[in-house]
Amino acid sequence: MSIQQQERLSDLLTRYYKGNLAEADAEELSFYLKDDRNNDTIRQVLTGLSAEVAPAEVDMADMQRLIRNVKEVSSDSDNIRRLSFTRIAAAAAVLLMLGIGGYFLLIPPAEKRITVKRYKDDVQPGGNKAMLTLSDGSTISLEDAQQGSLAQQGGSQVIKSADGELAYNKNGLPGEEIQYNTLTTPLGGQYRITLPDGTSVWLNAGSSLRYPTAFTGKDRKVELKGEGYFDVAKNATMPFYVMLNNGVEVRVLGTQFNVNAYSDEKNIATTLVEGAVLVKNKEIANVLQPGQQSLAGQNDNTLKLVKNADIAAVTAWKEGVFKFNDAEIETVMKQLSRWYDIEIVYEGNPVKEYFNGTIPRNVPVSKVLELLELTGLVHFKIEGKRIIVTS
Numbered sequence: 001m002s003i004q005q006q007e008r009l010s011d012l013l014t015r016y017y018k019g020n021l022a023e024a025d026a027e028e029l030s031f032y033l034k035d036d037r038n039n040d041t042i043r044q045v046l047t048g049l050s051a052e053v054a055p056a057e058v059d060m061a062d063m064q065r066l067i068r069n070v071k072e073v074s075s076d077s078d079n080i081r082r083l084s085f086t087r088i089a090a091a092a093a094v095l096l097m098l099g100i101g102g103y104f105l106l107i108p109p110a111e112k113r114i115t116v117k118r119y120k121d122d123v124q125p126g127g128n129k130a131m132l133t134l135s136d137g138s139t140i141s142l143e144d145a146q147q148g149s150l151a152q153q154g155g156s157q158v159i160k161s162a163d164g165e166l167a168y169n170k171n172g173l174p175g176e177e178i179q180y181n182t183l184t185t186p187l188g189g190q191y192r193i194t195l196p197d198g199t200s201v202w203l204n205a206g207s208s209l210r211y212p213t214a215f216t217g218k219d220r221k222v223e224l225k226g227e228g229y230f231d232v233a234k235n236a237t238m239p240f241y242v243m244l245n246n247g248v249e250v251r252v253l254g255t256q257f258n259v260n261a262y263s264d265e266k267n268i269a270t271t272l273v274e275g276a277v278l279v280k281n282k283e284i285a286n287v288l289q290p291g292q293q294s295l296a297g298q299n300d301n302t303l304k305l306v307k308n309a310d311i312a313a314v315t316a317w318k319e320g321v322f323k324f325n326d327a328e329i330e331t332v333m334k335q336l337s338r339w340y341d342i343e344i345v346y347e348g349n350p351v352k353e354y355f356n357g358t359i360p361r362n363v364p365v366s367k368v369l370e371l372l373e374l375t376g377l378v379h380f381k382i383e384g385k386r387i388i389v390t391s
Helices: 003-017 023-034 036-050 060-068 089-095 329-340 365-373
Strands: 057-059 113-115 131-133 139-141 148-153 156-160 166-168 180-185 189-194 200-203 207-212 220-231 240-243 248-252 256-261 267-274 277-281 284-288 293-297 303-306 321-328 343-346 354-360 379-383 386-390
Touching (some): 003 023, 003 036, 180 189, 200 207, 248 256, 284 293, 284 303, 321 329, 329 343, 329 365, 329 386
Parallel strands (some): 166 189
Antiparallel strands (some): 057 113, 131 139, 131 180, 200 220, 220 256, 248 277, 256 267, 267 293, 277 284, 379 386
16 A cells, blocks of 8 residues: 555545545545455554544444445344444444454444443453462462562472463472462453463453462363363373363363353353364263364253354453454343453343444443444443443
8 A cells, every 4th residue: 555545545534533524535435445455554544543533423324324335234133233344434433432443343223323421430451460379378469479480389380471471380290299279360350371281271350270280190180260261282192171160071182272161151161263172061072173162051961062153252352352243231241240340230121132343352341331332222321340231
């Protein structure tokens, strides 16, 4: 893209965002936005604009007219519009609240002007926070700990790396007593750990991982509560097990997968990214292939197989975003509750619509709520660390 074209695109986006883009220029703008090669330039322009202006209103009619020039609008049986805002100029007014581009949000077919609410209270996003409980019961706040050696346990040394990751040296000596540590993330926290065998684990908010300080036996076993993403180091002679609630277990040799085992979920969801895993619930077992998901009942012995799982949505938290695909409001708010450490209260009639979109996790909760409110389907009120949801 030439400098002249970049300047032209910047001018078109700026004029659209400020509400003075001529109809004749809309087609030219849509041409630029269809080309993936322009994504970086678009993102830079939107980021720059966000520092200059902050719109309080979005003209939904104008937005939808321009969108129709770029993407085909589809609807489901409930006539809920799902509009992909990726590389769409009409998204500029919404995206600029976050100062970023490349995200999309469901917008209903409403020929009206929607006012964006400004919240009196706000809650900041979560971050890298965790507590390490050593085998002797002592604890270390990893958020406060300095980088370097944190503890010596037998032949294993506990280390906090320069990038804030928790790591261990090589496996302990054969025959030494195995000690177990527990890594716990609070609500509003997440953390990454490299286990003694080289396996990497990302822990989502409100989760815990119990593991040995060295793997010296015939297998490698860890216990997970909450949600974690595993990149297991390959070792054909020493299988890796993730032990979960209700006797559910995941057996692997070397692979990447996500496990959602929050106690307030109906099922334990194991989603395979690459490799192969065996998920077992009592006497029933599923062998997963990449892209598949196993749902193990938390309160029964059921085990269901989902052949085409939404990998991007499942692993979005690890990539720093929320991604919703036909998600009910309860699903959306449950994720927000864990990440922002907030209480959710529902008032009035239930919200029955489904939400689709991708939103970054590194913004205050008010920005997320503003985007959701632009759908016209739901409204929020922030009261301290509590969010009230109404239709």
